[in-house]
Amino acid sequence: MGAQIMFYILAAVILIFSFLAVTSRKVMRATVYLLFVLLATAGLYFIIDYNFMAGIQLIVYAGGIVALIVFAVMLTERIGDKIEGPSTMQMILAALVSVIGAGVTISVLLGHNFKQASQDVGQDVSRIGENLLNYGDGGYVLPFEVVSILLLASMIAAIVVAKRKFEN
Amino acid sequence: MIQGIGVTDFFIISTLMFFMGVYGFITRKNLITILIAIELILNAVAINFVIINKYLYPEGLHGQIFSIFIIAVAAAEVAIAIAIVIDFYRTHKSVSVEEGEMMKY
Numbered sequence: 001m002g003a004q005i006m007f008y009i010l011a012a013v014i015l016i017f018s019f020l021a022v023t024s025r026k027v028m029r030a031t032v033y034l035l036f037v038l039l040a041t042a043g044l045y046f047i048i049d050y051n052f053m054a055g056i057q058l059i060v061y062a063g064g065i066v067a068l069i070v071f072a073v074m075l076t077e078r079i080g081d082k083i084e085g086p087s088t089m090q091m092i093l094a095a096l097v098s099v100i101g102a103g104v105t106i107s108v109l110l111g112h113n114f115k116q117a118s119q120d121v122g123q124d125v126s127r128i129g130e131n132l133l134n135y136g137d138g139g140y141v142l143p144f145e146v147v148s149i150l151l152l153a154s155m156i157a158a159i160v161v162a163k164r165k166f167e168n
Numbered sequence: 169m170i171q172g173i174g175v176t177d178f179f180i181i182s183t184l185m186f187f188m189g190v191y192g193f194i195t196r197k198n199l200i201t202i203l204i205a206i207e208l209i210l211n212a213v214a215i216n217f218v219i220i221n222k223y224l225y226p227e228g229l230h231g232q233i234f235s236i237f238i239i240a241v242a243a244a245e246v247a248i249a250i251a252i253v254i255d256f257y258r259t260h261k262s263v264s265v266e267e268g269e270m271m272k273y
Contacts, residue, residue, distance in 0.1 A: 003170045011181050018185050018208050022192025027200055034204045037185070041211055044178070047170060048222050053232055057214075060239050065207065065246045072200055072250045076257045084264070086195035094194035102187040109179050114224060116175055121226040128236075131229050140233050147240045154244035158251040 003047050010047070013040040025082040027073050031066065038062045052125045175223040179216065186212035199253050199263045207242065214238045 014037055021033035038061045045054035077083075086094070135141045185208055192205030214235045221231025253263055260267045 001171070004172050007170055007173050007177070011177075014181055015184055015188075018188045021208065022188050022196070022201075022205055027198060030201055030204055034207060037208065038211060041215060044215065045218060048219075050218060050222065050232065053218055053235060056236060056239055060243055061207075061211070065243060068246050068250050069200060069203065069207075072203075072253055075254055076200065076263045083198045083201065086197070090195055094191050097194065098187040098191040101190065102183055105183045105187075106180055109176055109183065114175050116223050117226045119226075128229055128232060131233060132236075143237060147237055150244050151240065154247050158247045161248070161251040161255050164255060 006043070006047055010040045010043045013037075014044075025085060026080070027077050027083060028070075028079055031069050031073055034069070035062060035066045038066065049123055051123070052128060175219060178219040178223075182212040182215040182219070185215070197264050197266060199249075199256065199265060202265070203246065203249050203253075207246070210238060210242045 017033045017036040017040070021030050021037060024030040024033060038057065042054045042057040042062065045051075045057055073079075085091075131138070132140050132144050189205045189208030189212065192208065193202060196202045196205060217231040217235045217238070219231075221228065221235075225231070256268065257263050
């Protein structure tokens with residue numbers, strides 16, 4: 001019962017703040033609303049007992065990515081300035097696209113009968129680590145290494161792009 | 169698993185979150201707010217992977233591991249995007265997509 005109430009609270013937080021994050025006219029506020037959405041998502045992972053995923057969500061998303069976006073906002077915007085909103089026509093068309101897309105997806109979801117697993121399997125974090133480094137059947141060592149190269153490349157690229165000298 | 173909450177409830181939340189991200193991606197004109205909309209979309213997809221892992225295939229780990237990769241790719245993407253935004257700001261004195269039409273013609 002408690003978990004059920006918690007689920008509805010987190011769902012309401014996610015829906016309200018993701019709406020505010022895409023409609024707020026102040027960039028810093030939109031960033032903070034995004035932070036609330038990511039924290040509520042971590043909460044969802046906690047109530048389904050995936051503590052490791054929730055930890056990653058908190059550290060990488062809520063901690064790292066939001067901090068980067070906040071830095072970018074502080075370097076490029078005057079805090080408190082309102083940004084230009086969309087034109088009414090654009091707003092109506094975008095709302096139409098989103099509502100139709102969401103309606104079609106939800107109607108398909110409600111019509112489909114998902115075969116839910118009957119029993120709950122206990123969660124063991126060490127299995128995730130062993131799978132990430134396993135090079136046998138069903139192991140994930142190749143994508144793991146590819147992602148590590150990707151992170152290194154993006155780190156170098158970010159430094160190169162941001163340090164570029166240009167002459168006026 | 170939570171009593172009375174099925175897999176469809178989670179999917180409806182992530183669907184709505186995804187399409188709010190799409191709405192923001194279309195209507196926003198500021199580069200950083202477009203980035204925020206992309207984060208919403210990626211986060212909705214990550215929720216889907218985790219929920220499918222938990223509710224439909226609890227004995228496997230594929231959903232969680234793909235979510236971890238999505239989060240890692242999102243981190244790399246944001247690092248590059250922020251570097252580009254800051255460089256864009258230094259050359260154009262603005263972060264509005266309307267200004268970035270140098271390569272349009």
